[in-house]
Each structure stands twice: as structure tokens, then as C-alpha cells.
Amino acid sequence: MQLYPTDNSILNSGTAGQEKRLQQLLSYLAAHSPYYHQLFTQHQVQVDQIKTLSDLTRLPTTTKEDLQRRNWDFLCVPMDKVAEYTSTSGTLGGPVTIALTDNDLNRLAYNEYLSFTCADGRAGDVYQLMLTLDRQFMAGIAYYMGLRRMGAGIIRLGPGVPALQWETIKRLQPTAIVAVPSFILKLMQYAKDNGIDINQSSVKKAICIGENIRNTDFSLNILGRKITDSWTIKLYSTYASTEMQTAFTECGQGKGGHHQPELVIAELLDDNDRPVAPGTPGELTITTLGVEGMPLLRYKTGDICQYLTEPCACGRTSMRLSPIMGRKKQMIKFKGTTLYPPALFDLLNERDEILDYVVEVYANEVGLDEVLLHIVPAETTEECDHRIRAYLQARLRVSPHIKYVTIEEIQKMQFPEMMRKAVKFLDRRS
Structure with missing residues (x-):
């Protein structure tokens, strides 16, 4: 079943497109998800009465604890349709398994294709992946598939070992890296200690994962400034989670992670699960669109951030997220x-x-x-x-x-x- 768009039609259909896909999701969950079928029954939810995005507040939220406690009740397909098993890192409690179908893997590739192109990626780039590529880590396979779809070159080197990273940069001349910002500092320190001129390297941009590089006003924070003060390199921040199988990635303007409306509905909620206004901190709550194996409805990520609605200077008009201010439980x-x-x-x-x-x-x-x-x-x-x-x-x-x-x-x-x-x-x- 093809659940996500393969062209830009939904991008041009705005709210109406999201609402149509929300109705499809609700029918799908009622029919195939043991967890949501029970939740709808318990709360007397009539899915055919949920028509608009504003109707979402009539639906209960789902939490990380629900997903941990009843992990396999979220699965909507037979086990023989699962193509890939990934898991969360278990930072807050036990890890959660997220099962993906072939269609979900294609959606994941589409998501990262959109993310890399948003971050000024192109087919002629070569990306050195300085991150975990095994251990059921969704991001590793997602970046790989997205870059393949974009037509870029890929160097799968994995995390750590600055000496090997620099030897590979010298030998294969990547134009971009994907790395945790604090590791970029270690790369820079190794270069300084070993007489490597970082500004003469082939690397001109970095996709920064896992850590903030900006303040909530989008200025570079201390970590971001430490990198750019010494290395003439373009930084792009990205935010994602295994559960939502979708990313919010900066464009070249560096003014927030762009929402991908064809792949996820995003709400920011207060402590009473009511939507907050733009520029007001709230808990990011997502509804996945196009996920076949383990779709989620009003899933509270636990991450606190703000959002903007005005059009970006890059020309995109979708909502943008600020850097994550913190996790609610932390x-x-x-x-x-x-x-x-x-x-x-x-x-x-x-x-x-x-x-x-x-x-x-x-x-x-x-x-x-x-x-x-x-x-x-x-x-x-x-x-x-x-x-x-x-x-x-x-x-x-x-x-x-x-x-x-x-x-x-x-x-x-x-x-x-x-x-x-x-x-x-x-x-x-x-």
C-alpha cells in the first residue's frame, strides 16, 4: 500500500491535503492497530467525525510510556511484512522497537532526500557519514538511503577515530560531512595537533545531528561558534526521532527546521495538551503520515521547542521548529x-x-x-x-x-x- 506521495502534489494542497491524509490514517489505525482500536473504543472516538486539523484536540495523546509498555500493539502489519527492525536509543527508559515495511523504508528515503535537498544538497556532493551505521540505528540507514536517492556520493566511515576521518577526507575528498557537533570539535583539535589545515580541506558543509548548534533565536550557540570561528564551513542543523521517522532540517538560511507536511502533522502543546501560539514553548506532538508498519497519532515526543509560521527567506512556507530547548522529563x-x-x-x-x-x-x-x-x-x-x-x-x-x-x-x-x-x-x- 502506497501511503506517502511521490511528487509535490500534497505540498501544493496545503491544509486540505494534510486533512485528507489524516482521515486516511484514522481509518487505517481503526482497522489495523490493536493499540489505537482499543484507544478509540475507550474514548468513544468516531473516526469519521474527525475531519480537520482543529479536530485533533478531540483525540487523546500517546506517550513514550504507552509505546514502551505496549510496543507490539502498535504494529499494523503481519510480522512477515516487516522489512527492517530499528530501535530507539533508550535515553529515557527502555528502548522501543520500530518495525518498518518496504513502503516505510521508501518513505524514509524520501524524507531524507527532502532533508538533504533542503540543506542545499545536490547530486554532485560526496558525504562522509561519521555516525553509527549499525545497532538498529534508524538514522544511519535513513541518511544512506536519502543520499542515494539524491544521487550523492557516500563514504560510510562510522563514528569516532579522528585520524581515520582525516585520512579518508584527504584521500576521497568529500564535500560534506554528517556528524555530531561535539565530534567536529574533536576533528578540529586533531587537525590542529597534527598540522592539518582544515580550511584547505574539501569539506565545505556539515549536517549536524544529535546536538544543538543554535540558540532559540537561531544565532549560533557556543558549540556552533567554536566550529565556525576556526573552520570556514556551512552548518545545517537537523532534528528527528526514530518514532516519527521524519526530520526537521534547516535550509541555508539557518532559521529553523523545516516541517515536511506530507510526512507528519506537528502540534506544539502546553501542559494541558492544548496548542500553543507561535513563539511559545510547547511539547512537540506528532502524527505520522504515510507510515505503514507503526504509525503514530498525537505522539508526545517529550521535546520542548517553539515554532514559526511566517514564510522563510528560502521560499518555503511550511512551519519551522526552533532548536530543542530540552526534554520535558529532563x-x-x-x-x-x-x-x-x-x-x-x-x-x-x-x-x-x-x-x-x-x-x-x-x-x-x-x-x-x-x-x-x-x-x-x-x-x-x-x-x-x-x-x-x-x-x-x-x-x-x-x-x-x-x-x-x-x-x-x-x-x-x-x-x-x-x-x-x-x-x-x-x-x-x-
């Missing part, structure tokens, strides 16, 4: 101050005295949040310690606990067994 209330991990990461990235870090949060004996920073210092001196503590006190107005560790110790914390992403945040709260 919010920290520390000595009267509300913090999200990305804001802490920005502060820690800013200081040359801090080479690497992991942020740990735990509950104290009275149930309040405590923050412990595991830091690799540039120097093990009292002066360096004083600069770090004074800086954090000035910027946070509160003093987190600090534990200095070695590079070897931080790497063990960041890469526990079977994890495919670097762990920068440890939530020890029950």
Missing part, C-alpha cells in the same frame, strides 16, 4: 533555578578550561534535584578549579557539585556498553 529544578541539559551543555562548552564533561542529576535525601558535573579539566591546578567554579556560579547563580575525572573515565561514562550515542546527561532520579 527538566532540572536546582536550588530554585529551572535548567534543561542543553543550556548546561552550552555553558560547559564555552570554557577552554573544560575539555569534556558529563552532567549527572540525582535526588537528595529530601527529594530535591542535585547536579553533579563530571569534568575533564585542562589543568589539574587550584587556579583552573577556581576559574571553573567562579564561572559556573556567575552564569548559573547556583553552584553545582563538581568532580574532576580523567579522559579515560569520562569516555567510559559517555560510551557504556551497547550505547550508540555519546551520553552527556545521566538522570539518576527515581
Whole structure:
């Protein structure tokens, strides 16, 4: 069953096109999804009465916990129709399996084709993939298939090993890389230590995954500035999740991740599951369009961001998302101050005295949040310690606990067994 468009017809049909596909999705879920069939019955949902996008608020939401608890009740096809098994990273609780059909894999390729072309990609580019390409990681196969569809060249090198990355760049001359921004800094440091002129390399742009490179006003944050201050390279930010099988990717204007309306309906909701206004933080809640294996309806991602509706200077008119401000369940209330991990990461990235870090949060004996920073210092001196503590006190107005560790110790914390992403945040709260 072909559930997603293969041309731009729906892009030109606006809200009416999304509403038609929403009605198709509701009928499909009622007929094929054990989870949603039960949910509709429980809440007395008549799917034929849901006609418009504004009617979505009449439907219940779905959470990560629902997906974890009843994973296989979301499957809408027989097991013999599953072509690929992927899984979430398990950052918040246990990992979730997302099963894809052949049609879903084609949709995934279409999604990334749109994303790479949005980020000024073209057939003549060669992309070096500096990310996990196995371990059921959807993004790895998605990028690969999207680049193939676009007609670009691909170098599947995988994560880490700066020496090998630079040797391959020198030998194969890629024009672009796909990488985690903090790893790009490690690439730059290796180049500096080994006499490599990064601005004479073939790489002219980077698709940045997994970490913010911008503030909510779309200016480059500390991490983004650290890259571009030394490397004349164009950065493009992208946001996606395994569950929604869709990405929000920046164009060359760098003013937010562009919505792909033919593939997903996006809502931003307040704590009462009501839509928020443009420019107001809300929880991104998505409804997948065109997914055959495990479609989702009003799925709350847990990610807090803002949205804009005015047309972009690139000519696209779809909604744009701001950088993710934080995850709802990772919010920290520390000595009267509300913090999200990305804001802490920005502060820690800013200081040359801090080479690497992991942020740990735990509950104290009275149930309040405590923050412990595991830091690799540039120097093990009292002066360096004083600069770090004074800086954090000035910027946070509160003093987190600090534990200095070695590079070897931080790497063990960041890469526990079977994890495919670097762990920068440890939530020890029950």
C-alpha cells in the first residue's frame, strides 16, 4: 500500500491535503492497530467525525510510556511484512522497537532526500557519514538511503577515530560531512595537533545531528561558534526521532527546521495538551503520515521547542521548529533555578578550561534535584578549579557539585556498553 506521495502534489494542497491524509490514517489505525482500536473504543472516538486539523484536540495523546509498555500493539502489519527492525536509543527508559515495511523504508528515503535537498544538497556532493551505521540505528540507514536517492556520493566511515576521518577526507575528498557537533570539535583539535589545515580541506558543509548548534533565536550557540570561528564551513542543523521517522532540517538560511507536511502533522502543546501560539514553548506532538508498519497519532515526543509560521527567506512556507530547548522529563529544578541539559551543555562548552564533561542529576535525601558535573579539566591546578567554579556560579547563580575525572573515565561514562550515542546527561532520579 502506497501511503506517502511521490511528487509535490500534497505540498501544493496545503491544509486540505494534510486533512485528507489524516482521515486516511484514522481509518487505517481503526482497522489495523490493536493499540489505537482499543484507544478509540475507550474514548468513544468516531473516526469519521474527525475531519480537520482543529479536530485533533478531540483525540487523546500517546506517550513514550504507552509505546514502551505496549510496543507490539502498535504494529499494523503481519510480522512477515516487516522489512527492517530499528530501535530507539533508550535515553529515557527502555528502548522501543520500530518495525518498518518496504513502503516505510521508501518513505524514509524520501524524507531524507527532502532533508538533504533542503540543506542545499545536490547530486554532485560526496558525504562522509561519521555516525553509527549499525545497532538498529534508524538514522544511519535513513541518511544512506536519502543520499542515494539524491544521487550523492557516500563514504560510510562510522563514528569516532579522528585520524581515520582525516585520512579518508584527504584521500576521497568529500564535500560534506554528517556528524555530531561535539565530534567536529574533536576533528578540529586533531587537525590542529597534527598540522592539518582544515580550511584547505574539501569539506565545505556539515549536517549536524544529535546536538544543538543554535540558540532559540537561531544565532549560533557556543558549540556552533567554536566550529565556525576556526573552520570556514556551512552548518545545517537537523532534528528527528526514530518514532516519527521524519526530520526537521534547516535550509541555508539557518532559521529553523523545516516541517515536511506530507510526512507528519506537528502540534506544539502546553501542559494541558492544548496548542500553543507561535513563539511559545510547547511539547512537540506528532502524527505520522504515510507510515505503514507503526504509525503514530498525537505522539508526545517529550521535546520542548517553539515554532514559526511566517514564510522563510528560502521560499518555503511550511512551519519551522526552533532548536530543542530540552526534554520535558529532563527538566532540572536546582536550588530554585529551572535548567534543561542543553543550556548546561552550552555553558560547559564555552570554557577552554573544560575539555569534556558529563552532567549527572540525582535526588537528595529530601527529594530535591542535585547536579553533579563530571569534568575533564585542562589543568589539574587550584587556579583552573577556581576559574571553573567562579564561572559556573556567575552564569548559573547556583553552584553545582563538581568532580574532576580523567579522559579515560569520562569516555567510559559517555560510551557504556551497547550505547550508540555519546551520553552527556545521566538522570539518576527515581
